[in-house]
Amino acid sequence: MLRRWLVSTLAILLSIVLVACTTANTQQPQTKVENTTEATNTNSQQLPKGSAKRVVALSSLSADIISRLDKTKIVGITGSKLFNNDSRFKDIPRVSEGQSPPNLEKVVALKPDLVIGAEGFSNIPIQRLQQLGIPTLLTKVNSWESLEEVTKTLAKSINADPQPLLNRYKTFLPEKPTQSFSTLALVSRQPILAPNKNSWAGDLLVKFQAKNIAADLQGKSPVGGYVTLSAEKVLEANPEVIILVNPPQGNSEVALLDSLKKEPFWQQLQATKNKRVYVFDYFGLVNPGSIDAIEKACEQLKQVLFAP
Template identity: 90%
Template sequence: MHRRWLLSALALLMSIVLAACTTATTQQSQIKVTNPTETINANSQQLPTGSVKRVVALSSLSADIISRLNSTKIVGITGSKLFKNDSKFKDIPRVSEGQSPPNLEKIVALKPDLVIGAEGFSNIPIQKLQQLGINTFLTKVNNWESLEELTKTLAKSIDADPLPLLNRYKTFLPEKPTQGFSTLALVSRQPILAPNKNSWAGDLLAKFQAKNIAADLQGKSPIGGYVTLSAEKVLEANPEVIILVNPPQGNSEAALLDSLKKEAFWQQLQATKNNRVYVFDYFGLVNPGSIDAIEKACQQLKQVLFAA
């Protein structure tokens, strides 16, 4: 079981590394275009307004946003498990499956006038497509504001109204947030890795007024937006709530909890003593993934952080 946990943790770490390896962490809401030396504010106009007709999305989140804004504009998507049982994506060609890189020939054959990728995941194929003369766009969503700005930017590019989707986002957040519990979000056990305020997960916790014990910490972790913690630091903070993240490939909740119970410090934490340890999916909390995944994570946070 220890080996299974370690493999799962490594897989999760690699997923986060891929999302963060190409740029330094930033506290600002940004979208990065394909020129690696140029970072722009999301409010800047970089895409042709209203002229995009055929979009291939290499990130599940961008595919979902485009589809909800105007489903006729999306002509190719990444093969994400998030869309496996989603009828609206049933007949849309997949240009990649699993961990395999996107098939450039399939993308070109779809004759897109825009290909959207996620920074860190899609840089290499995006650069190759740009060399072929295809318009490309790299996105980075590491806080709530960047999600809203991305939605507005994509809506302008395909001549769609972003307001219905933006209004839906608002329903995910608490109407009257109250001061929450001290919280540790644990995305890996070895090392103990937690999101600070510069990550999607950290920003989401802040939206729910959680007292994220790692929010203001900085460290030497190569993963932007995440810090490593010692067992002593966790004991010192002694969080009231602990959130465990299920790796992308999945693992049973029982396996996650059983492996942690073997740690000497685990039973000393008030969250453990009060049975306030919860398991969240990777998509929604660590990687936004899709609109439905974000909504599910927010619903769970309401239940966990606003509980009596």
């Protein structure tokens, strides 16, 4: 049990690093909105001169967005469990699986006129594709505003209207939040890792007006947008609501919860005493993943944060 828990903890830490990495270098200035939005074009001279007609998406979110904007434009995607039962992608070739690097031969064989990658994860394959003269685009979604900006950018690249999708996003958010609980989201136990306001999860908590106790904290965590907390810090903050994240690989939320129950501080927390501890999926809360995953996370946040 301990070994399986450790493996799952390492898996989620690695996944966050891959998705939320912000240290990748690019040579062109990045487009930013309120210092949180980035839709990066690593080489503006290589973008399609007109509307892209054959798009390969190296991230599940960009594949989902392109498909919803114009399903005829997507010709290759990264393999993801989010799409296993999605009929839209049944016959679309996979150029990678899970966290494996994309197969560049498969990408080139699809003759794309645009390849979309995720910054911090796709930089190396994107650079190689650029060397082959294939138009590319790097995106990063670490806030709600960046989700909207990336959607607009992708829509422009294929000459599609982003407004219906942007309108759908608005329905995910609460209209008039009436309560605001002090909240702690945990993605691992050793170390105790929590999102601050510079992560997708942290920004989402802001949108729901949750009092994220880690929002303004900074630290030396190797994961951008996340901070490590001591047991003493958690006990001092004493959150009303605790959110545990289900790792992307496996189903180990029970092991995580069981490990926390063994900690002396755990039973002293008001969230534990009041049974306000909830489990969320990794996709949607930590990694946006897909539009449906985001919607599901938002619905769960409404239930958790606005419950009587």
